Amino acid sequence: MKSLKGMSSISHNFAQNSSHMKKFDVNGLKQFCQQVFKKIGCPEADALLASDVLIAADLRGVDSHGVARLSGYLRLWEKGRLNPVPEIRIIRETSSTAVIDGDRGLGLVIAPKVMDIAIKKAAESGTCWISVKNSNHFGIAGYHAMKALEHQMIGIAMTNASPLVAPTFSRERMLGTNPIAVAIPAKTHPPFVADFSTTTAANGKLEILQRKGEQAPAGWIQTKEGRISLDPNELKSGGALLPLGSDREHGSHKGYCLGSIVDIFSAVLSGANYGPWAPPFVSFLPLPEDPVGEGLGHFLGAMRIDAFRPADEFLSHMDSWIERFRSALPAEGFEKVLIPGDPERLFEEERVKEGIPLLQTVIDDLQLTGKKLEVEFTVSPRA
Amino acid sequence: MKSLKGMSSISHNFAQNSSHMKKFDVNGLKQFCQQVFKKIGCPEADALLASDVLIAADLRGVDSHGVARLSGYLRLWEKGRLNPVPEIRIIRETSSTAVIDGDRGLGLVIAPKVMDIAIKKAAESGTCWISVKNSNHFGIAGYHAMKALEHQMIGIAMTNASPLVAPTFSRERMLGTNPIAVAIPAKTHPPFVADFSTTTAANGKLEILQRKGEQAPAGWIQTKEGRISLDPNELKSGGALLPLGSDREHGSHKGYCLGSIVDIFSAVLSGANYGPWAPPFVSFLPLPEDPVGEGLGHFLGAMRIDAFRPADEFLSHMDSWIERFRSALPAEGFEKVLIPGDPERLFEEERVKEGIPLLQTVIDDLQLTGKKLEVEFTVSPRA
Numbered sequence: 001m002k003s004l005k006g007m008s009s010i011s012h013n014f015a016q017n018s019s020h021m022k023k024f025d026v027n028g029l030k031q032f033c034q035q036v037f038k039k040i041g042c043p044e045a046d047a048l049l050a051s052d053v054l055i056a057a058d059l060r061g062v063d064s065h066g067v068a069r070l071s072g073y074l075r076l077w078e079k080g081r082l083n084p085v086p087e088i089r090i091i092r093e094t095s096s097t098a099v100i101d102g103d104r105g106l107g108l109v110i111a112p113k114v115m116d117i118a119i120k121k122a123a124e125s126g127t128c129w130i131s132v133k134n135s136n137h138f139g140i141a142g143y144h145a146m147k148a149l150e151h152q153m154i155g156i157a158m159t160n161a162s163p164l165v166a167p168t169f170s171r172e173r174m175l176g177t178n179p180i181a182v183a184i185p186a187k188t189h190p191p192f193v194a195d196f197s198t199t200t201a202a203n204g205k206l207e208i209l210q211r212k213g214e215q216a217p218a219g220w221i222q223t224k225e226g227r228i229s230l231d232p233n234e235l236k237s238g239g240a241l242l243p244l245g246s247d248r249e250h251g252s253h254k255g256y257c258l259g260s261i262v263d264i265f266s267a268v269l270s271g272a273n274y275g276p277w278a279p280p281f282v283s284f285l286p287l288p289e290d291p292v293g294e295g296l297g298h299f300l301g302a303m304r305i306d307a308f309r310p311a312d313e314f315l316s317h318m319d320s321w322i323e324r325f326r327s328a329l330p331a332e333g334f335e336k337v338l339i340p341g342d343p344e345r346l347f348e349e350e351r352v353k354e355g356i357p358l359l360q361t362v363i364d365d366l367q368l369t370g371k372k373l374e375v376e377f378t379v380s381p382r383a
Numbered sequence: 384m385k386s387l388k389g390m391s392s393i394s395h396n397f398a399q400n401s402s403h404m405k406k407f408d409v410n411g412l413k414q415f416c417q418q419v420f421k422k423i424g425c426p427e428a429d430a431l432l433a434s435d436v437l438i439a440a441d442l443r444g445v446d447s448h449g450v451a452r453l454s455g456y457l458r459l460w461e462k463g464r465l466n467p468v469p470e471i472r473i474i475r476e477t478s479s480t481a482v483i484d485g486d487r488g489l490g491l492v493i494a495p496k497v498m499d500i501a502i503k504k505a506a507e508s509g510t511c512w513i514s515v516k517n518s519n520h521f522g523i524a525g526y527h528a529m530k531a532l533e534h535q536m537i538g539i540a541m542t543n544a545s546p547l548v549a550p551t552f553s554r555e556r557m558l559g560t561n562p563i564a565v566a567i568p569a570k571t572h573p574p575f576v577a578d579f580s581t582t583t584a585a586n587g588k589l590e591i592l593q594r595k596g597e598q599a600p601a602g603w604i605q606t607k608e609g610r611i612s613l614d615p616n617e618l619k620s621g622g623a624l625l626p627l628g629s630d631r632e633h634g635s636h637k638g639y640c641l642g643s644i645v646d647i648f649s650a651v652l653s654g655a656n657y658g659p660w661a662p663p664f665v666s667f668l669p670l671p672e673d674p675v676g677e678g679l680g681h682f683l684g685a686m687r688i689d690a691f692r693p694a695d696e697f698l699s700h701m702d703s704w705i706e707r708f709r710s711a712l713p714a715e716g717f718e719k720v721l722i723p724g725d726p727e728r729l730f731e732e733e734r735v736k737e738g739i740p741l742l743q744t745v746i747d748d749l750q751l752t753g754k755k756l757e758v759e760f761t762v763s764p765r766a
Binding site: 014081092093094095096097099125126127128129131153166167168170172174182184192194196197198199200202217219220224225226227244245246249250251253254255256257258259260262263264268269270271274275276292293303305307308309313317318321325328329330331332333334335336337338340349359 | 419532555602639651676696718
């Protein structure tokens, strides 16, 4: 295990070093995405919503989940795995729960709409928990959880995903990176926003190392036999990502538990495909032949603050929580302690002003996507 | 990071090697604990309940949370920090939530009683989520979560705890080991029961190393300056446990997020003490002088399966989930993949038959406790 020192104190999981990259106008990129989603048949409002979720990822520094994924959704549509005009239906409900059939729509559209339903039902019953089936990749989990904030609610979002992760003691890819996001409002401070995969490192981090030609730290990935690997290309040879904790001695069974809980809440509760049956995001991989459910699953929740405690009292104590943790004594060699959500917010502040940095490969991909669908990619990099 | 190989495939966090230890009758130990709790003023039924929770920990192999802790609760009572006859009150509620004041009672008694309320309310509203203040150490989280199982519900239990954990980049102890337990029923298979601290290793593991005079692996603990340490006694010199993930490169910010979420749900939602203000379990440490709430906090939940999906359908798919994961290909050098809850269940099967192994130090401590309260420790080790 590497020394605790020597790590940047405000680095983020996914964002690459962008100092030499071309930066693009936020609204221009969003409009381009919207045009693309409209071209594949999405209604105007859905196209806007999907674009907003994608751009939010780029703004928040989660580059792997932003416009770089646009062509991936397009390819799912080309294969007939995506319904651009889904009829999103509640198929079962109680006062504090629902199950929703996403009708093979874009997860980018289904998840925020489901959050709206959860928020509305929580306003009545205190909390609401919705398990979703028949959906697709929903972008960054944090976007959906954060929708609760303006309603003085805590938002929770999780999803299962393409199987890439081997449980503790296994060589087989059984789980996705299965992220969890929890957004909690404060009074005068920015909200607490945790948004993390339940693996030691998510795929986006490996992609950055691949581009740089660098090795991965021990504990991120294993070979297809289950041996330690430092090769960021290992997944292409049948290797697997490791659950948070890396190995048994460092608690990987806890990461395996977390990923499993996300899988069961998202897919077994709803009737989606779970575990290794989760449909792959990449269209070149076939769908499992013996599905155990429909599409991908999500689990979304909203809890009204004042269902527990007068909102103002809670928000003041969240301020006190944040202030106390922000002022915790730093370890030797570090500047300060961060609050969950700080790194993403700092990215957002910078990128709203300066634009979104894109790699040339992503720019090429967007141009190709535009050409295919006869939508001109007219966004120019900033000077 | 150590090789993935060479770790026992059915080792557990807390249980020590018990082959040379004296083994004690389960019922005898439970009756002894019950007598002790009655002597400090607990009503008969509460004394039985508290003893049941303690013994469940010993049975399930979580030795650090069983009868070894009995004298710790006694010392809290001696210091006046524990009310043996609490009036547990709902102080706020909606149809799917409640906040409960534990009136400084034993967490061992409060948590199962709160779970009963959560289960009752979930039967009406689909789910119920209860945040508890003014409580105390509640034993193993899994016990409380598992109470939901017989009602065909998913149970969830978490608690904040004495501050021993440094957030990523910090040298200061700000969080407890803040465990999360999730219990999910299956049809023909034993239930899925995840029960884990949100740190790389919990304190019980350090205690085992201390007894053996062995070093800890890198990534478990740090010195009071925030440097890597291998000394299992480091906490006594102001060092700290590390969040699940160990360091930033291996995802400790995710463990820090998890521990924080548990802290906020358990204590900020309820009005208990959060972060470094959480009251210490050990009675020789003073209570913080400027409390931000009352006592320790828990967050307990119950979700009715059929609020999401016909119960039988769900339970069959849980069987399929469990069978698929149990048959996942093992990594080289390992025998098989475990389902969360397997190691604890295997301990329980063995210990119900053979008795609970206790270290001589624990036996001495129980005898001393008995002497103090005039309850004879008559439990003899098995032949």
